[in-house]
């Protein structure tokens with residue numbers, strides 16, 4: 511049978527990236543005890559009050575079809591959130607409620623990219639980016655970032671990669687996998703470059719609330735002169751430990767939303783009203799569990815960085831944000847892939863090789879901060895032990 515080209519473009523894309531994680535899962539299923547540091551799934555439960563809200567709203571009959579771009583309650587909550595964040599009036603027509611950041615990314619790419627258009631992004635990058643770009647027929651253009659420069663994207667490197675086919679800069683701050691957070695001054699330089707070359711900026715901000723130490727989150731959407739060319743994609747998956755609820759959104763100009771809404775409505779015909787209400791409630795309120803979760807990620811990251819100080823060959827830098835730490839294994843002489851394989855085989859620790867996130871992740875492991883500090887410390891001992899044996 512004949513299938514459309516998009517199926518071919520996406521076939522097998524990325525499945526090899528998860529090989530070590532899947533191998534770990536198989537071993538765990540057959541009874542082996544392993545430390546899993548491979549997946550970015552929050553280990554904390556969602557705030558109880560939000561769960562109660564979902565229940566209440568379902569029972570109150572909020573189970574019918576929703577308005578295509580989102581119900582007024584959630585659009586108002588988003589408008590309040592972004593108005594406060596940007597210091598400008600952001601209208602309810604500047605949002606589309608969608609099932610998670612991933613869907614928002616897909617809708618953004620489909621609305622901006624034609625076949626052969628180039629999408630630039632910092633390398634290493636989040637594992638699904640190649641897929642969403644390929645789905646739209648676009649061409650991925652990775653721009654290497656330097657681990658020794660904290661994995662920060664330099665405007666000069668970005669400019670070198672721009673061609674007449676460049677259409678979008680896909681950025682992610684805080685970054686998965688690197689933990690880098692763009693500074694306001696980096697955003698201004700990069701935004702000006704996008705202005706000069708008339709590029710859209712798709713800004714994946716799913717980790718926006720998770721920044722550590724003195725790091726301050728910054729977004730091109732918050733800079734008035736870049737608002738019109740910026741499409742923010744985000745959700746409550748990480749901020750509220752609710753990935754399974756699939757509650758996310760696009761924040762952009764009215765013009766962008768007017769063009770993208772037919773794309774999303776064709777696909778979804780709206781979302782679940784009870785989940786939209788719960789998202790509004792989550793955004794509008796403050797939950798002590800969420801503060802505790804954020805503090806625990808920061809403590810775990812510090813424990814990991816401190817735990818690896820015992821090693822002469824492997825090291826880690828404190829992430830500026832997000833849920834991951836990059837562990838530098840370059841001095842061992844092994845690739846991230848080979849180190850991660852041996853770490854699983856010999857020390858029962860499951861990590862993601864940096865190479866799974868692009869060539870820019872070479873010689874690193876990505877470690878998720880989703881286990882407690884004791885397990886992190888134990889994992890550090892095992893990582894250091896393997897490194898010293900090599």
Ligand SMILES: Cc1ncc(COP(=O)(O)O)c(C=O)c1O
Pocket residue numbers: 550609610611612613636682685686714716744745746747753757758
């Ligand atoms: C950078 C990044 N973007 C998007 C997503 C998907 O988020 P969501 O659950 O909101 O679809 C993830 C999930 O891990 C992520 O790390």
